[in-house]
Amino acid sequence: xxxxxxxxxxxxxxxxxxxxxxxxxxxxxxxxxxxxxxxxxxxxxxxxxxxxxxxxxxxxxxxxxxxxxxxxxxxxxxxxxxxxxxxxxxxxxxxxxxxxxxxxxxxxxxxxxxxxxxxxxxxxxxxxxxxxxxxxxxxxxxxxxxxxxxxxxxxxxxxxxxxxxxxxxxxxxxxxxxxxxxxxxxxxxxxxxxxxxxxxxxxxxxxxxxxxxxxxxxxxxxxxxxxxxxxxxxxxxxxxxxxxxxxxxxxxxxxxxxxxxxxxxxxxxxxxxxxxxxxxxxxxxxxxxxxxxxxxxxxxxxxxxxxxxxxxxxxxxxxxxxxxxxxxxxxxxxxxxxxxxxxxxxxxxxxxxxxxxxxxxxxxxxxxxxxxxxxxxxxxxxxxxxxxxxxxxxxxxxxxxxxxxxxxxxxxxxxxxxxxxxxxxxxxxxxxxxxxxxxxxxxxxxxxxxxxxxxxx
RNA sequence: GUCCCCAUCGUCUAGCCCGGUUAGGACACCACCCUUUCACGGUGAGAACCGGGGUUCGAAUCCCCGUGGGGACGCCA
Numbered sequence: 001x002x003x004x005x006x007x008x009x010x011x012x013x014x015x016x017x018x019x020x021x022x023x024x025x026x027x028x029x030x031x032x033x034x035x036x037x038x039x040x041x042x043x044x045x046x047x048x049x050x051x052x053x054x055x056x057x058x059x060x061x062x063x064x065x066x067x068x069x070x071x072x073x074x075x076x077x078x079x080x081x082x083x084x085x086x087x088x089x090x091x092x093x094x095x096x097x098x099x100x101x102x103x104x105x106x107x108x109x110x111x112x113x114x115x116x117x118x119x120x121x122x123x124x125x126x127x128x129x130x131x132x133x134x135x136x137x138x139x140x141x142x143x144x145x146x147x148x149x150x151x152x153x154x155x156x157x158x159x160x161x162x163x164x165x166x167x168x169x170x171x172x173x174x175x176x177x178x179x180x181x182x183x184x185x186x187x188x189x190x191x192x193x194x195x196x197x198x199x200x201x202x203x204x205x206x207x208x209x210x211x212x213x214x215x216x217x218x219x220x221x222x223x224x225x226x227x228x229x230x231x232x233x234x235x236x237x238x239x240x241x242x243x244x245x246x247x248x249x250x251x252x253x254x255x256x257x258x259x260x261x262x263x264x265x266x267x268x269x270x271x272x273x274x275x276x277x278x279x280x281x282x283x284x285x286x287x288x289x290x291x292x293x294x295x296x297x298x299x300x301x302x303x304x305x306x307x308x309x310x311x312x313x314x315x316x317x318x319x320x321x322x323x324x325x326x327x328x329x330x331x332x333x334x335x336x337x338x339x340x341x342x343x344x345x346x347x348x349x350x351x352x353x354x355x356x357x358x359x360x361x362x363x364x365x366x367x368x369x370x371x372x373x374x375x376x377x378x379x380x381x382x383x384x385x386x387x388x389x390x391x392x393x394x395x396x397x398x399x400x401x402x403x404x405x406x407x408x409x410x411x412x413x414x415x416x417x418x419x420x421x422x423x424x425x426x427x428x429x430x431x432x433x434x435x436x437x438x439x440x441x442x443x444x445x446x447x448x449x450x451x452x453x454x455x456x457x
Numbered sequence: 458g459u460c461c462c463c464a465u466c467g468u469c470u471a472g473c474c475c476g477g478u479u480a481g482g483a484c485a486c487c488a489c490c491c492u493u494u495c496a497c498g499g500u501g502a503g504a505a506c507c508g509g510g511g512u513u514c515g516a517a518u519c520c521c522c523g524u525g526g527g528g529a530c531g532c533c534a
Contacts, residue, residue, distance in 0.1 A: 011534050046533060110532050126458050126530070143462095151461060161532040168534045192461055192529035215463080216527070225527070251469095254483095258470060262482045281470080283463050284527055291469065291484045301497075342496050400493085418493050430495040 004036030006183045008062075008069070009172065011043040012054035016061040017233045018287065019187060019217045019226055022252045026214055027185045028067040029253065029275040039179055040072030042083040045171055050085075061235040065245050066268065071179075079179040084171050091166045094174045094204065095159070103203045109162030113170075113200065115153060131155055139195035144183075144212040144277045151195040159200075169193065173200040176209060185212045185277070188284075189225070212277045215256045218286045225284070232289050242315040242346030243292075247299035251292045255285045265298050297344045305337055312336045312349055321350045327357050334440040338432040355426045356441065359449075363427040371429070377420035378457055383410065384417050385450045393443050396435040403435070424453035 008024040010016070031038035040062070044050040062069070071077030081087055095111065098104035103114050117136035124131050134154050141149045159170040166174075176184060191213045201208045219226045219233075226233050238248055249268055258281075259266065259274040266274075303311070313332070316322060326332075335356045336349070343352055355361035371377060383406060391402035400414075407413055418434050425446055431437060438446050 009534090013534070043534065049533075108532080112532095124459085124530090146462065149461070154460095155530095158532045163532075165532085167532070172534085187528090188462065189528055190534095193534095195461090213462080218527075220468090223526080254469070256469095260471080262471075264469090264483060281463095285470090286468060288468050288484065294484060297497090344496085403493090414493055422494060428494090432495085434493060 002035040004031065004034045004183060005039060005179065005181050006031050006036060006185055007039035007041050007176070007179065007181050008067075009041045009043050009175075010058050011046065011049075012051060012058060013046060013049040014054060014228050016054075016057050016235045017226070017228050018235060018252070019233075021061065021065060021235050021248075022217060022255060023185070023187055023214065024062060024067055025065070025249060025252050026212075026257070026275075026280070028069075029272055030183065030185060030277060031070070032272045033275045036182075037070045038067075039077070039079075039181070040069035040075075040082060041175060041179065042073060042085075043168065043172070044083055044085045045165055045168065047085075047165065057236060061239070064239050065235070065249055084175065087171070087175070090178060091171055091174055094177075095166070095170075098159075098203060101203065104159060110158045111160035112156045113159045113196075113203070115156055115199065117154075139198050141191075141194050141198060141211060143191070143194075144210055145280050146191070146213055146282060149191065149194075151192065153195040153199055157196060169196050169200065173197050173204070177201065177204060177206040181209050183210045183212060183277075185214060188213045188216050212280070215281055215284045217255060218284050220287045220289060226287055232287065232292075240318075242311070242349075243296050244299040244303070244311070244346075247296040248292070250299075251295045255287075256281045265295065293344060300343065300345060301341065303340070305340075308340050309333050309336050312346055315346045316350065319350065322357070324358075331356075331440070338436050338440055342432055352431070355428070361427045363423065363453075364429070367423060367427075367429045371419045371423050372457070375416065378454065380412075380417050381420050381424060381450060381454060384421055385447060385454070388438070388443065388447060388450075391443075393439055396433070396439055399435040399438050421450065425449045 006027040008027045010020055010024070028038050030036070042055065042058075044055070059074070069075060071079065072082045095104065098113070099111075104111050105114055106112070115134040115136045117134040119132050119134055121130055122133045123129070132155065134156065136152060136154055138150045138152045141151065143149055157169065158167055160166045175181075194211055194213070198208055216225045218224065219230045228234065235248075239245070246268060250265060250271070253271050253275070254264060257275065257279050259271075260279060300308070313336075327335075335353050339349060339352055343349060384403065387402050387406045392398035403417055404414055407417060410416075419429065422429060422431060422434055422437075425437070425441065441449075
């Protein structure tokens with residue numbers, strides 16, 4: 001194991017969103033690539049807004065995406081506890097060091113960090129108040145993605161609230177020191193905070209970690225970065241919708257990073273092998289759900305039969321699709337496998353396969369009108385029923401031969417029998433390949449559906 | 458308003474560091490092919506270097522200025 005230590009430090013103040021997942025992913029990938037340690041630390045210092053529910057969402061989402069942490073809640077480690085709400089004694093110690101060094105002072109009941117430099121009063125018309133400005137030397141940040149960035153930190157800032165709770169900037173830095181974090185990989189929205197953090201590291205006499213500020217994910221429509229309220233922003237939503245987690249990981253890895261060539265669909269082991277901070281872009285990326293959906297489809301298509309069936313069944317169970325009674329296991333499996341090459345995602349399955357499991361399937365009126373308006377579909381259906389009564393149902397090919405033989409005898413084509421029979425047995429004009437559908441449904445079900453359709457037509 | 462970051466097809470991006478390409482790929486869109494519906498797949502088309510200066514024989518690539526986009530400016534994280 002290398003000495004590289006990275007951390008993902010979410011605060012459980014809302015559902016886990018895609019931007020956080022991407023930040024976690026880049027940290028995780030970097031740790032795995034370098035053989036380093038991936039630490040999970042929970043930043044729950046804002047007692048007002050934290051909740052256990054959100055905390056569990058974070059754990060679930062990380063696990064679902066396959067991002068296992070080496071140190072953190074539930075795992076332990078040499079630098080715990082890993083929830084900031086349990087680290088108060090550590091913070092007190094560090095705060096005292098700052099006070100003793102003359103780098104912190106009390107004002108209005110809060111503790112402030114003291115910058116070094118000459119002071120003067122100035123009116124800030126953005127905040128509409130007079131503030132004390134400090135003529136401080138610029139803080140230099142050497143960012144692994146952005147290069148050298150200079151920013152002047154020119155106002156003392158609160159590090160412990162008047163209610164006694166330390167603020168983010170302080171605990172974030174203390175924990176990074178205490179947990180020996182070597183690389184801070186986080187969103188670019190923190191770049192402006194980094195000068196505060198660097199000053200704190202220096203005040204503590206601690207080595208400044210390497211920073212890597214990754215580009216933000218912008219919302220798909222409209223201005224600004226993606227926020228929790230945006231459509232498609234929540235990881236749990238993809239989990240609920242039966243997305244393949246590996247597809248989401250693959251998609252996310254490509255938002256702001258690329259392997260340096262044209263490859264896009266890659267197993268995670270390959271992404272780990274190729275990932276490096278030097279390959280991370282500097283510009284923000286707009287979220288594109290169509291591309292994600294496409295990636296997901298590619299993964300669905302590539303799933304091995306047993307794996308696909310297991311995932312599909314889990315989805316059906318979770319969404320209580322068979323509330324009226326579970327179908328035969330073997331039949332369900334056949335239906336699922338028949339549908340796999342045709343769907344874009346697991347979530348399409350219930351609607352796509354519904355008619356396989358009920359005799360009360362609706363006949364699409366539009367499709368019926370269209371199909372029944374040309375040629376002599378009723379006669380075709382009667383002819384087909386006649387043939388199907390004795391046809392060999394043991395394989396798709398056998399059924400296909402039977403239908404083709406019939407068509408040839410009547411001087412017609414396969415297509416003349418397809419539309420109407422598909423309509424009769426499924427009520428629609430889309431679905432898996434016809435002969436496979438017949439085979440899976442079985443002779444009796446097909447025949448009775450055709451008869452019922454004929455009687456109603 | 459102040460400070461910081463960024464800028465190649467509609468979108469994600471390669472190329473930029475180290476100047477010379479018909480500026481490549483993917484998603485989306487369109488057409489055609491495959492075909493037993495719908496998909497998948499295949500082929501093809503359209504589609505970009507933000508603007509202006511400079512340096513240079515030559516600039517997407519280096520520099521400057523605009524403009525545009527994003528972020529930060531909390532006793533939130």
